[in-house]
Amino acid sequence: MMEKLLLLCFMLMTSMLNAQSEENIATIYLNNGEVYKGNMVDYRKGEYLxxxxxxxxxxxIPDNDIQRIEQIQMDIKPVKKASVQKRVPQVVQKPAPKKKRKYLFRETGWYNATGFSGFGGRSGSYLKMGxxxxxxxxxxxxxxxxIGLGIGKDNYSSRQGEGLFPVYGEVRGYLKKKSNTPFYAIKAGYGMAxxxxxxGITQAEGGLMLNPSVGYRFGGDKTGNIYFEMGYKFQKQFIEKTSTFNxxxxxxxxxxxxxxxxxGIIF
Structure with missing residues (x-):
């Protein structure tokens, strides 16, 4: 009698464990197309399951390899003749990954860089701006x-008519294959006057122009990327001016x- 009672208890415990495990059955769909079924012991989003x-x-299973998770719960409802078990699938939606901005910058081919500049320096005890x-x-x-060719218009003083028109060659390059990257540029040429x-300017001569600089480009699009640049500018100039008053x-x-x-902007 005791043996039958123990056997009956063992069968009841086994059936309860099986029912409990069935209630937690999950179907794991992987990115490579594989499908796993089983009980979820531990799940940490962003890490592993x-x-x-x-x-x-x-x-x-690494969380990055998981496409979606379907978890099945057992919904048991009593009826007159027999108990019917209805499986209700639940889909656990993973948060959509953030889309990274594509790097589309044209590393080869034609380019144009157009911008404005400000010049600062001292002449004796005076601060000069241009x-x-x-x-x-x-x-x-x-x-x-x-490599490129460029033209410009520079004013190193507030006096009218003393502007220079530099014509120059340029060498430039970008240090990183990223949307935001530092770059270098070296311009050298001749400033015409x-x-x-x-x-009242009766005689004007230009001279050598040199402008090495470093900068930072913001954006990796095909066109329309903003840049900021800092450098040193060397320029020669000769002017003979006759006063219109005396x-x-x-x-x-x-x-x-x-x-x-x-x-400026790089196109």
Whole structure:
């Protein structure tokens, strides 16, 4: 009698354990198309899932490999003739991963960089400011090396008619294959100056122009990326100017050494 009672208790416990395990059955769909079934022992979003397979083995699955999880619950409702078990699948939706902005910057091919500049420096005890605009068109052979030609208009003083028109060659390159990256640029050429009788400038000569700089590009799109740039600008200039009031002659024989700050757009 005791043996039958123990056997009956063992069968009841086994059936209860099986029912409990069936209530927690989960179907795991992986990104590679594989499907696993079993009991979820431990699940940590973003890290891993521990699954006890139906054959009793334990698998640890990285969360990045999981496409979706379907968990089955047992909904048991009593009826007059028999109890009917209805399986209700529940889909556990994983949060959609954030879309990274695609890197589309043209590392090879034609480019144009157009921007405005400000120049600052000292002449004796005075702080001198100037402004400029330039545009450069060139060809990138690879991400690190490109060459181009450019023109611009620079004013190193507030006096009218003393502007320079630099014509230059450029070498530039980008240090990282990223949307936001530092870059270098070296411009060298000749700043042209012209006489202008309207402002009393009877003689004008330009000279060598050199402008090495480093900067930072924001954006990795095909066109329309903003950049900021800081560098050093060297420029020679000679001007002979006659005053329209008293015919006094002013001679400007200058070598400008200026810190340059620029901002613009790369196409």
């Amino acid at each position: 521990v699954l006890k397979r139906l054959n009793g083995t334990l698998d640890t 402004i400029g605009i330039s545009t450069t068109t060139g060809y990138m052979f690879n991400r690190m090396v490109g 012209f006489a202008n009788e309207k402002f 015919s006094d002659i002013t001679v400007v024989d200058a070598i400008y050494n200026r810190i340059s700050l620029s901002a």
